[in-house]
Amino acid sequence: MIKLVACDMAGTTIDEHGDVYVALARCVEEAGASTTPEAIQEWMGADKVEAIAALITKGGGIATPEIVQAAFLRFKELLADFYEQNPPVALDGVEDAFRELRSRGVKIALTTGFSRDVADPLLARLGWSLAGEGTTHDDGGLLDAVVCSDEVAAGRPAPHMIHRAMESTGVMDVREVLAAGDTTNDLKAARNAGVTAVGVLTGKLGLEELAGQPHDHILAGVKDIPALLE
Missing domain, CATH: 1.10.150.240 (Putative phosphatase; domain 2)
Structure with missing residues (x-):
């Protein structure tokens, strides 16, 4: 699970x-x-x-x-x-997917190659906050953890950000973790971390390019993760 x-x-x-x-x-x-x-x-x-x-x-x-x-x-x-x-926006269906997953008791973390001083203003612009920190969302926060690359020993493809997210959310078994991303480095990091590796087609890479990397699933987007977990 x-x-x-x-x-x-x-x-x-x-x-x-x-x-x-x-x-x-x-x-x-x-x-x-x-x-x-x-x-x-x-x-x-x-x-x-x-x-x-x-x-x-x-x-x-x-x-x-x-x-x-x-x-x-x-x-x-x-x-x-x-x-x-040109302000960034949430990708289609992502916020609904996060809410659905959290309603099932699944923790949500973001990992990023951005440093903290880049990531925090971006998340604030979107109105995404950690649970318990106050937000415009009715559920009290969309996220359970955010890990930036300047907070670990090495960024992707090293597994450290995923493992730090596990540490932050209290999840100890890599078999209980799914990591999703749109780049080859995302998939390599997931594989190196020993978790379920999911590629999504919302970035620059197509199906053939992502499928050429070690992975467990390729989805159209994060919006499809709740259905996958069913």
Whole structure:
């Protein structure tokens, strides 16, 4: 029986219009490196500092700590501007799915390659809060835990964020956890964590690309998770 569903944010539960892709590419290019859509996609879902360092190096730049930190600050500036101009919204059916799962006693966690200072304003904009913290939702909160990549030793594909979500929600058995995401790194992290790995088709990758990764299920979206668990 699944007791915890841990979902990625951008592209999985939140439609942020692909702005994270644009911001990541631009900050790397401004740091003097070249990028390709394929290289950016390879690092989607990963910790953004780790992604920026790898992309700068791959693109022929010099990834000193100072350059990487400056590029990361620029990434956050760009993303904030994009989100202000075109606010992110919840993907279709996600909030209803979360409410349905929580009504069944299933815990809901979000895991993200964003740092806490990026994730919190994004969640506040959506009106998503932790249970007991107060919210516009009638159920007293949509989420049970939020784990950011700067709070663990390594981001995806490492399993640490999923395991931290388990720790935060009191779930001890990996067989009772489902992790969902729209990128290959999401699926790799789920497999590394030993949990049920679910790919969703609400991001940039199609069925063939996600199905080529180790997984248990591929769904149209998070909205289909309640039916899957039935």
